[in-house]
Amino acid sequence: MHGKFVTGINCMDGRVQLPVIEYLKDKYGADYVDMITEPGPIKILSENEEKFAVESMRNRARISAECHGSGLVAVVGHYDCAGNPVCREVQRTQTLSAMEVVRSWKLHGQIIGLWVDENWEVCEI
Numbered sequence: 801m802h803g804k805f806v807t808g809i810n811c812m813d814g815r816v817q818l819p820v821i822e823y824l825k826d827k828y829g830a831d832y833v834d835m836i837t838e839p840g841p842i843k844i845l846s847e848n849e850e851k852f853a854v855e856s857m858r859n860r861a862r863i864s865a866e867c868h869g870s871g872l873v874a875v876v877g878h879y880d881c882a883g884n885p886v887c888r889e890v891q892r893t894q895t896l897s898a899m900e901v902v903r904s905w906k907l908h909g910q911i912i913g914l915w916v917d918e919n920w921e922v923c924e925i
Contacts (some may be wrong), residue, residue, distance in 0.1 A: 803831035805868035807861055810876040812837040816916045820876055823922040828872055834864035839883025842875060845898035858905050871909040875899050878916035895925050
């Protein structure tokens with residue numbers, strides 16, 4: 801396989817897809833970003849109650865890691881999220897909790913948290 805893969809666990813909101821992809825390509829030298837999307841994924845992961853959704857994300861992240869060799873998972877929250885309509889600070893806390901859930905999957909890679917602001921700019925948490 802040619803090219804470096806990373807993984808994004810991102811909201812399904814189309815406004816955040818390209819900013820996250822571009823950030824991961826620029827900052828981490830990724831050629832490809834395997835994107836796992838759900839409405840409000842940091843809420844789902846941090847609450848860890850919707851077992852089917854969490855297991856689905858875990859399985860997709862495992863495929864990205866094992867089949868594509870992804871060595872990084874970015875867990876993403878964003879401004880104006882319809883699936884998780886809470887403030888930035890609550891989303892920051894959720895992102896940190898979601899990162900712990902992803903760490904428990906033991907994918908043998910780096911786990912980072914990202915926030916996409918109202919200007920669609922990405923920053924690390």
